[in-house]
Amino acid sequence: MTNVKKSVVTAVSIALCVVLPMAFHSIPNAGSIYLPMHIPVLICGLLCGWQFGLLCGLAGPLLSSLMTGMPPAAILPTMMIELAVYGLSTGLFMRVIRTGKTGVDLYISLVIAMVAGRIVAGLVKAFIFMPGTVSISAWAAGYFVVSIPGLALQLVLVPAAVFALMKAGLVPVRYSSRAVE
Numbered sequence: 001m002t003n004v005k006k007s008v009v010t011a012v013s014i015a016l017c018v019v020l021p022m023a024f025h026s027i028p029n030a031g032s033i034y035l036p037m038h039i040p041v042l043i044c045g046l047l048c049g050w051q052f053g054l055l056c057g058l059a060g061p062l063l064s065s066l067m068t069g070m071p072p073a074a075i076l077p078t079m080m081i082e083l084a085v086y087g088l089s090t091g092l093f094m095r096v097i098r099t100g101k102t103g104v105d106l107y108i109s110l111v112i113a114m115v116a117g118r119i120v121a122g123l124v125k126a127f128i129f130m131p132g133t134v135s136i137s138a139w140a141a142g143y144f145v146v147s148i149p150g151l152a153l154q155l156v157l158v159p160a161a162v163f164a165l166m167k168a169g170l171v172p173v174r175y176s177s178r179a180v181e
Contacts, residue, residue, distance in 0.1 A: 001172055006048040009171070010056050016040035017060025021070050031070065032142075035150030037061060041083045042110060042158045045090030047171050053087025078129055082121035089113040102166075102174040106159045114154065118143040 001009075020036035030036075041060055045053025061079045065071055071079045093109035122143055126134040144151070165171045 001048070005171075006052050009048050010044055010052040013040035013044035013056045014060045014063060017056070018064045018067055021064060022068060025070060032146055033149050034153060035147055037064065037071075037079075038083065038086060038150065038154060039157055039161075041087045042090055042113065042154060043161050045087040045113065046094050046106060046109060046158070046162055047165070048091065049095065050088045050091030053091040054084050055087070057083035057085070057087035078121050078125050081124050082117045085117040085120045086113050089116045100175065102163075103159065105174065106162060107155075110155065110158055114151065 017037045017040050020039065021031055024030040024034050024036040027034075037060060041053065041057045044056040048056075058080055061071055061076060061083055065073065065076045090109050090113040093112050094105060097105050097108050099105055099108070122134070122139040126139065162171075166173045
């Protein structure tokens with residue numbers, strides 16, 4: 001994929017970081033339950049690579065916060081770090097993981113990124129932004145238990161979106177000698 005196409009995908013992903021949370025926030029606590037901003041960042045990292053994924057992870061929540069107030073300023077730094085790790089790690093792992101099956105590559109990269117982002121965000125919150133006030137149980141509850149619906153949504157929608165874009169010919173097929181798996 002050319003840098004121009006990657007830039008367009010990244011710009012659309014950043015725009016979705018603003019629009020998707022607005023749709024979900026009509027439901028109380030929907031942002032922390034369904035994690036709508038995570039989806040475009042994960043897709044961007046998977047399709048465009050770590051540089052564009054990192055940019056999307058930083059710019060998406062910042063722009064959303066400036067335009068809509070979501071996420072609030074108190075949550076913004078931790079969320080920017082978490083989403084930056086998502087974009088960075090999905091891009092890096094898609095580069096190095098080559099099983100020969102697109103679906104396997106996607107899921108391995110996606111799951112590693114989802115875990116890495118949550119661990120890094122928890123560490124940053126515990127040691128920098130809220131030292132001494134975050135316990136392991138509060139971290140696990142906040143980053144895993146409350147967001148189970150969002151995690152499930154990511155595991156279904158992100159690969160489905162990537163496959164749909166490949167099938168439509170909008171992004172290159174990972175293993176061009178095979179049909180989209």
